[in-house]
Amino acid sequence: MGVVKRNGSFFVYFRPFRKEKIGLKLDFCDSKRDAEHVETLLVRACRTGEYGILDPVTKEVAIRMFENRGWQLPPGLCPPQTPENDVTLWEAVEIFLKYPEIRRRSCKDRYKMCITHLVEFFGKSRPMKSIRVPDIRRYQLERTDAKASPSTVNWEKGTLSKIFQALCELEYVEINPVRQVKNLSQKSEERRVYLSYQDVIRISDATPVWFRSMIIVSYYSGLRRGEIMNLSRKQVHLADRMIYLGPKDTKEFGWKRVPIRQELVPVFEEALKVTAIKSDQVFLLKDKSGTRSLNLEATKNPWGRAIQSLAFQKPWPRFHDLRHTWRANARRSGMDPALAESILGHWQRGRNVNERYGYVSDEELLRAVDSMTFDNGQTNILIAK
Numbered sequence: 605m606g607v608v609k610r611n612g613s614f615f616v617y618f619r620p621f622r623k624e625k626i627g628l629k630l631d632f633c634d635s636k637r638d639a640e641h642v643e644t645l646l647v648r649a650c651r652t653g654e655y656g657i658l659d660p661v662t663k664e665v666a667i668r669m670f671e672n673r674g675w676q677l678p679p680g681l682c683p684p685q686t687p688e689n690d691v692t693l694w695e696a697v698e699i700f701l702k703y704p705e706i707r708r709r710s711c712k713d714r715y716k717m718c719i720t721h722l723v724e725f726f727g728k729s730r731p732m733k734s735i736r737v738p739d740i741r742r743y744q745l746e747r748t749d750a751k752a753s754p755s756t757v758n759w760e761k762g763t764l765s766k767i768f769q770a771l772c773e774l775e776y777v778e779i780n781p782v783r784q785v786k787n788l789s790q791k792s793e794e795r796r797v798y799l800s801y802q803d804v805i806r807i808s809d810a811t812p813v814w815f816r817s818m819i820i821v822s823y824y825s826g827l828r829r830g831e832i833m834n835l836s837r838k839q840v841h842l843a844d845r846m847i848y849l850g851p852k853d854t855k856e857f858g859w860k861r862v863p864i865r866q867e868l869v870p871v872f873e874e875a876l877k878v879t880a881i882k883s884d885q886v887f888l889l890k891d892k893s894g895t896r897s898l899n900l901e902a903t904k905n906p907w908g909r910a911i912q913s914l915a916f917q918k919p920w921p922r923f924h925d926l927r928h929t930w931r932a933n934a935r936r937s938g939m940d941p942a943l944a945e946s947i948l949g950h951w952q953r954g955r956n957v958n959e960r961y962g963y964v965s966d967e968e969l970l971r972a973v974d975s976m977t978f979d980n981g982q983t984n985i986l987i988a989k
Contacts, residue, residue, distance in 0.1 A: 607639045614639035620650040620669065628669055632661045632773070638704040655680030659702040660774050691776045693735075694728035699774070700767045711830055711855070713900035718763035721747065732768070732777055740764070740785045754788035761785065796986040797925040798932050801979040807921070810910035814890040817871050818903065819926065821887075824865045824978070826930035826948050828855065829923050833898045836884045840864075842872055846966050849949075860949045863969040865976070919985050937976040943969065 607616050607630075614630045616639060633639040645662045646669075649655045655666060655678055667681050691699070697719055700706055706715065725743050726735065740761065747757045765782035772780055808819045818832050827835075831853060839848055845864040851857045864872065872886065880888050883897040907923045927948070934944040947969065 607636055607643055609636065616643045616646070618643065618647055620647070622651075626669070626673070628665055630665060632664070632704055634704065649680075653678065653680075660699045660770075661702070661704055664774060690731040690733050691771060692728065693723060693726050693730045693732060696732050696767050696771055696776075697723070699776075700770050703770045705852075706766070706770070714759065714830070715763050715766075717900070718760040721752075721760050722764055732771060735764075735781060737781050737784050740782055744785070744788060748788070753793055754790045755793055758787045758790065761787065794987070795919075795925070795928070796984075797921065797928045798981055798984045799921055799925055799929045800981060800983045803921070803983045804926070804929070806914055807907070807910050810913055811906040812891070814888065815903070815906040817875055817887055819907075819923075820871055821868060822923070822926040823930065824868050825862050825973075826927050826934075827862060828927060829903060830855075830900070832887060833885070833900065833903055835886045837876065837886055838884070840872060840876070840886055842869065842876070844966060845869065845970055854949050856949045858949065860947075861966065861969060862947055863966070863973040865973050919987050921983070921985060925985075933976055933978050933980055934972075936980040939972050939976060943972045947973070 606618075607614055609615075614633045614636065615627050616630060617625060617627045619625050630639050630642055633642060642662045642665055645658055646666055649658055649662070649666060655663065658666060658680075663681060667677065669675075670677050670681065701712070701715070706712060722743075725746060726739070744757055744761065747760065748754070752760075761782060765780060768777065768780035768782055771777045804819065804823050808816045811819065818829065821827060821832050822829065825847070827847075831849065834853065835847070839853070841848065842864070845866075847862040847864060849860040849862065851859060854860050875886050875888075878888055878890065878895060880895045880897060885897055887898060888895050889898050889902050903923075908920075911920045931944060931948060934947075935941070943964065946964065
């Protein structure tokens with residue numbers, strides 16, 4: 605038995621019934637870890653005969669195995685025969701969260717928060733095929749009436765679209781109606797923000813010790829909160845002072861290299877000394893209950909409480925404003941705009957920085973970030989009216 609990668613695709617070779625050895629292409633697996641997970645489940649199901657407990661991806665592989673060999677499908681793999689068995693929203697959510705592309709995404713916690721609102725509106729038992737364009741538009745109206753921001757509603761709509769996309773790929777539904785609905789305009793949320801060095805330190809000092817590292821890392825690197833929260837130890841190359849993020853780890857779905865400024869080296873050294881069971885995260889939550897993995901919900905409160913305790917005037921600064929401040933500091937320090945956008949990851953959306961300048965070395969990125977200055981003005985927050 606074993607998983608191999610050939611011509612960019614993963615294949616599994618095993619003996620399903622301890623006799624003939626066969627090979628199967630794993631179309632939906634884009635990492636060896638995902639492929640090995642499918643292999644483990646598939647072998648267990650073949651040996652026990654319990655196919656009904658397979659996740660959607662492994663079930664699709666199992667069905668293809670039986671059909672290609674001309675074997676009769678066992679009961680657990682037979683497709684539903686009646687319309688009463690149409691996939692419900694809650695069943696679709698379970699399929700979506702187990703999908704290989706989603707299971708290891710850094711924003712999985714954000715998807716779960718969006719799903720809470722989707723389920724509250726549509727109901728767990730709502731058949732997915734019954735969700736139409738007018739229903740999605742009514743959802744947008746109801747959420748905006750409930751004072752949800754346009755960007756939040758767009759995130760929720762995007763999550764519903766990804767659920768439909770997974771169902772389409774697995775042939776549970778034929779169309780994705782969400783694609784016919786436009787996003788809400790986010791111009792009313794546009795912000796122009798710069799946070800002074802003094803205010804960043806004040807806010808940091810007013811948060812729990814475990815959260816301060818996240819603030820300092822974002823301030824000196826421009827990383828998003830989610831990118832910091834999900835940063836794994838293997839992504840941090842402290843000897844080279846570089847962080848390497850893959851397509852699954854970034855909002856832009858592209859590769860990103862982030863240089864580590866000298867001030868951050870001791871921050872990472874301290875963080876890497878602490879470990880938690882079953883966690884590869886660099887930054888962990890440490891309180892009276894012990895040390896454990898971070899999640900999105902845990903990282904929301906410390907910043908807001910610090911802002912209120914320091915009596916900041918509205919509009920209040922947000923954690924994401926640290927990223928805007930990094931960009932401003934890069935510009936005010938004279939950094940090449942293309943290098944700055946490359947570090948932030950924005951060049952992945954259009955023309956890659958390498959296409960404009962050729963290959964940019966790690967040393968060039970390090971020199972650029974080491975030459976930055978960070979005390980470049982007073983706090984200023986402007987929002988669209």
